[in-house]
Amino acid sequence: MRKREKIVVLTGAGISAESGINTFRDADGLWEGHDVMEVATPEGWRKNKELVLDFYNQRRRQLKTVSPNAGHLALKELEAQYDVVIVTQNVDNLHEQAGSTNIIHLHGELRKVRSTGDETLIYDWEEDCVLGDRCKKGYQLRPHIVWFGEAVPALEDAVDEIYGAHHILIVGTSMQVYPAAGLVGYAPRDANIYYIDPRPSINYELQQRSNLEVIAEPATTGVRKLVDRLLL
Incomplete structure (x- = not known):
């Protein structure tokens, strides 16, 4: 052996x-029609949390259709x-x-979300994540994704x-x-x-x-x- x-x-x-x-970013700098700066940066998150959550909700739903x-x-x-x-x-x-x-x-992983106030609080997440979904400490949840500019x-x-x-x-x-x-x-x-x-x-x-x-x-x-x- x-x-x-x-x-x-x-x-x-x-x-x-x-x-x-789809690949993360096409040649024109878009990710499935979205400017990556709007959906994959901390700045994009601060600007429009609902847009960012919806974008990753769509990606998460797609995982149920692929093999x-x-x-x-x-x-x-x-x-x-x-x-x-x-x-x-x-x-x-x-x-x-x-x-x-x-x-x-x-x-990171699409099927997980984490606390915006305590990065150690990570949850398995199968369905949509929306504004108002919070961790046990009361902080809004965000996609468990490493965005541009993050460690x-x-x-x-x-x-x-x-x-x-x-x-x-x-x-x-x-x-x-x-x-x-x-x-x-x-x-x-x-x-x-x-x-x-x-x-x-x-x-x-x-x-x-x-x-x-x-x-x-x-x-x-x-x-x-x-x-x-x-x-x-």
């Missing part, structure tokens, strides 16, 4: 897009032979639906996982949005790095790696091919 090597998977919007979830795709499901299979940690920039729950058991959400609390946990990785899988991300794009820089020098994306963008950290393999395919096909190799 082989020693259980560690795989850290970094996933972005590309893997969820194949399940029908994990072949890419998500293939990643789950790796757990049969490897210690697998998924570090995702996505706020959906498709990795959870696929059965993956160790997931770090860098940018990324889970970043340190992600870095700790990367330090011990034997393999890094990068799936469906442009590798241009920091700090997530810089995570690969913390990987051991001898770690194998695989980058799966139909339009791969090789950033500075990846340029420094001699053991990089690029698979220029969508997640649904590229992940399947790589997982089959890793499970041999």
